[in-house]
Amino acid sequence: MNPHNKSIEELKDIASQVRRDIVRMVHAVNSGHPGGSLGCTDYFVSLYFKIMNYSTDFKMNGEGEDLFFLSNGHISPVWYSTLARAGFFDIKELATFRKLNSRLQGHPATEEGLEGIRIASGSLGQGLSVAVGAAQVKKLNKDNNLVYVLMGDGEVEEGQVWEAAMYAAHHKVDNIIATIDLNGQQIDGSTEEVMDLGDLRKKFEAFGWTVLETSGNNFETLIPGLEQAKAETGKGKPVMLLMHTEMGYGVDFMMGSHKWHGVAPNDEQLEIALQQLMVKHASDY
Amino acid sequence: MKDFPFTEKKDTRSGFGAGLLELGRTNPNVVGLCADLTGSLKMDAFQKEFPERFFQVGIAEANMMGLAAGMTIGGKIPFTGTFANFSTGRVYDQIRQSIAYSGKNVKICASHAGLTLGEDGATHQILEDLGMMRMLPHMTVINPCDYNQTKAATIAIADHEGPVYLRFGRPVIPNFTPADQKFEIGKALILNEGTDVSIFATGHLVWKAILAGHILAEKGINAEIINIHTIKPLDAEAILKSVAKTGCAVTAEEHNRFGGLGDAVAQVLISNTPVPQEYVAVNDTFGESGTPDQLMEKYGLTENDIVAAVERAISRKK
Numbered sequence: 001m002n003p004h005n006k007s008i009e010e011l012k013d014i015a016s017q018v019r020r021d022i023v024r025m026v027h028a029v030n031s032g033h034p035g036g037s038l039g040c041t042d043y044f045v046s047l048y049f050k051i052m053n054y055s056t057d058f059k060m061n062g063e064g065e066d067l068f069f070l071s072n073g074h075i076s077p078v079w080y081s082t083l084a085r086a087g088f089f090d091i092k093e094l095a096t097f098r099k100l101n102s103r104l105q106g107h108p109a110t111e112e113g114l115e116g117i118r119i120a121s122g123s124l125g126q127g128l129s130v131a132v133g134a135a136q137v138k139k140l141n142k143d144n145n146l147v148y149v150l151m152g153d154g155e156v157e158e159g160q161v162w163e164a165a166m167y168a169a170h171h172k173v174d175n176i177i178a179t180i181d182l183n184g185q186q187i188d189g190s191t192e193e194v195m196d197l198g199d200l201r202k203k204f205e206a207f208g209w210t211v212l213e214t215s216g217n218n219f220e221t222l223i224p225g226l227e228q229a230k231a232e233t234g235k236g237k238p239v240m241l242l243m244h245t246e247m248g249y250g251v252d253f254m255m256g257s258h259k260w261h262g263v264a265p266n267d268e269q270l271e272i273a274l275q276q277l278m279v280k281h282a283s284d285y
Numbered sequence: 286m287k288d289f290p291f292t293e294k295k296d297t298r299s300g301f302g303a304g305l306l307e308l309g310r311t312n313p314n315v316v317g318l319c320a321d322l323t324g325s326l327k328m329d330a331f332q333k334e335f336p337e338r339f340f341q342v343g344i345a346e347a348n349m350m351g352l353a354a355g356m357t358i359g360g361k362i363p364f365t366g367t368f369a370n371f372s373t374g375r376v377y378d379q380i381r382q383s384i385a386y387s388g389k390n391v392k393i394c395a396s397h398a399g400l401t402l403g404e405d406g407a408t409h410q411i412l413e414d415l416g417m418m419r420m421l422p423h424m425t426v427i428n429p430c431d432y433n434q435t436k437a438a439t440i441a442i443a444d445h446e447g448p449v450y451l452r453f454g455r456p457v458i459p460n461f462t463p464a465d466q467k468f469e470i471g472k473a474l475i476l477n478e479g480t481d482v483s484i485f486a487t488g489h490l491v492w493k494a495i496l497a498g499h500i501l502a503e504k505g506i507n508a509e510i511i512n513i514h515t516i517k518p519l520d521a522e523a524i525l526k527s528v529a530k531t532g533c534a535v536t537a538e539e540h541n542r543f544g545g546l547g548d549a550v551a552q553v554l555i556s557n558t559p560v561p562q563e564y565v566a567v568n569d570t571f572g573e574s575g576t577p578d579q580l581m582e583k584y585g586l587t588e589n590d591i592v593a594a595v596e597r598a599i600s601r602k603k
Contacts, residue, residue, distance in 0.1 A: 060358065061358060061359055061360050062358055062359065063359060063360070067358065069355075109386065109387075110386075110387050110388055111386060111387075111388070118358050119354060119355070119358075119383060119387045119389075120382050120383065120386045120387045121382070122382065123378050123381075123382045125347075126347075126351045126379055126382060126383050127351075128351070129347070129348045129349075129350070129351020129352050129354075129355065129379075129383075130351045130352070130354050130355035130358075130383055131355060132351075132352055132355060133351065133352035133353060133354065133355025133356040133358075133363075134355035134356065134358045134359060135355075136340070136352070136355075136356065137316075137355070137356045137358065137359035137360075137361050138359060140316075140337070140338070140359075140361070141359055141360070143359070159347070160345075160347040160348055160351065160379070163343075163345035163347060163348035164348045164351065164352075166343070166345070167342060167343065167345065167348055167352070170343075171340070
C-alpha cells in the first residue's frame with residue numbers, strides 16, 4: 001500500500017509544492033542542481049504519493065516494502081523535498097540543505113542517518129548495480145516487493161551501468177523497474193553533442209530488458225506508464241522505463257537548457273520561479 | 286626463539302575457501318559473489334553447496350561491488366571474491382561511495398595479493414592495496430599469515446558489522462597457527478617474546494619473520510615477533526608495549542613501503558614513543574614476472590632482509 005495514494009489532482013498540487021521547495025533550497029545556498037530536480041519532480045511525487053508500497057517509519061533493510069534508489073544523486077533536492085513532504089522527516093529540515101552539520105548533504109548519504117536513504121550516490125553509474133543487488137536479495141528473502149532506481153541519461157555513459165544491465169538480464173532480475181531520465185542534457189551541453197546515447201530502447205532491448213517509454217512531466221501518462229512497468233515485472237526480464245522529461249520543468253527560463261543543471265537562481269529569478277510555481281501553501285518552509 | 290612446527294604447507298586462499306564453506310553451513314545470511322575467478326578464489330565448494338546464495342558476476346568488478354552493497358539491504362552478508370588488484374584499485378570509487386561511505390556490511394575478499402602472485406607480473410601484483418583500503422573511513426583491513434588464520438579470519442569477519450578488506454594470497458606456505466585459535470579483529474598476536482627488537486609482520490612476511498628470528502637468535506639477538514594480522518584498526522597498545530621493552534622496531538610486509546603496515550606502525554610510534562624503525566617492504570616500485578621466491582628475494586622481502594633491517598634498527602638505538 002502507498003501511505004498517501006493521492007489522486008492525480010492532488011499529485012499536481014504536491015508536485016508544485018516540491019518544485020517550490022527545490023528552487024528555494026538551491027537559492028538559499030546558491031548551489032545545487034535545480035534542472036534535473038524540477039524535471040523529475042513528477043516521477044518522485046508519483047512514486048512516493050501513489051505508486052510505491054512503503055512505510056515512512058524508515059528501516060534500512062526495507063523488508064516487506066518497495067525500495068527506491070537514486071543513482072544520479074545530484075538531483076537530491078527533489079528527493080529530499082519529496083521525502084519530507086511524504087513524512088520521512090520534518091519539512092523544516094529542508095532549510096539545512098547543503099549547510100554545515102546538515103543531514104541533507106549536497107549528494108545523498110547515509111552517514112548522517114537521513115530517513116529514506118539507503119546508499120550514498122553522486123559518483124555516477126553505481127545505483128543500478130546496488131538496486132539489482134537489493135532486488136536479488138528480495139527474491140532470496142521471498143519478498144515480493146519491487147525495487148525502483150532512477151538514473152540520468154548522461155549517466156549511462158558510465159560503463160558500470162552496462163555491466164549491471166548485462167548482469168540483471170542474465171540473472172533474470174525481474175523485480176526491478178529502472179528509469180532513465182531522458183532530458184537530453186548534461187553539464188557540457190546536450191547529450192547528442194557531448195556523447196550521443198543512440199537508441200537507448202534498442203540498446204536495452206539488446207541487453208535483454210523489457211523497455212517501456214513514458215512522458216515524465218504529465219501525470220496522465222506517467223502514472224499509467226509506471227503501472228504498466230509494474231505489470232511487466234515478474235516475467236523473467238528486468239524492466240526499463242525510458243522517461244522523457246524537460247530539464248527545469250515548471251520554470252520557463254530554466255526549461256530545456258543544460259545551463260540550469262547545476263546553477264542556482266538569484267533573488268529575482270527565485271521570485272519569478274515561485275510565481276510560476278503558484279506560491280499559495282501555508283506549509284512552505 | 287620458539288619453534289613453530291607445522292605439518293603441511295597450504296595457500297591462504299584455500300583457508301578463505303574453507304572458511305566461506307563453513308560460514309555457508311552456519312550462517313544463512315552469508316552470500317558469495319565472484320568475478321569469474323571462482324576456482325582461483327577457492328569459492329567453488331561454496332558455490333556447489335549453496336548455488337542459490339552464490340552469484341557469478343562475470344568480469345565486471347565494479348558491478349560486483351555495487352551488487353554487494355545492495356545485497357546488504359535486506360540483511361545479507363556479501364563476500365566478494367577476486368584478485369586483490371581488481372578488489373581495490375579497479376573499484377576504489379565503488380568501494381568508497383557504495384560500501385565505505387555508505388557503511389555497508391560487505392566483505393571484500395582479495396586473493397593473489399603482492400609479489401607472490403608470481404609469473405603473471407606487475408599488472409596483477411598489487412602492492413598498494415593495504416594503503417588504499419586503510420585510508421577509507423569505516424574500513425577494517427586484515428591480512429592473515431597462513432591457512433588456519435585466514436580460515437579463522439574469514440569466519441570472524443562475518444560477525445563484524447561493517448566493511449572489511451580481507452587480503453590473502455596464492456603461494457603455499459607453512460600452516461603453523463593453531464587450527465582452533467580464535468581470530469580477534471584488531472588484536473595483535475605475540476609469537477615470540479624478546480627484548481632486543483620488535484618485529485611487526487603481516488601476511489606472508491610473518492613466516493619470514495619467524496625464520497629471521499632463528500637467524501637472529503644464533504647471532505645472540507633476542508627478537509620479539511608480533512603478527513599484525515589486522516592493519517586497521519591497529520593494535521597500538523601491543524605495539525607500544527613491545528617497543529617500550531625493545532626500544533626499536535622493524536616492520537615487514539608484502540606491500541609498497543608507502544601506505545602499508547610500516548606507515549601505520551610509524552604513525553603510532555611517532556605520536557607516542559619515537560624509536561628507530563626500519564621497513565622491510567617493496568621500495569616504491571612495481572613488481573615483475575618471476576617465481577614467488579625469486580621475486581621476494583629481488584625485492585627485498587626475505588628473512589635475510591629482515592635480519593639486516595633488525596641490525597640497522599638496533600644500531601640506531603641510543
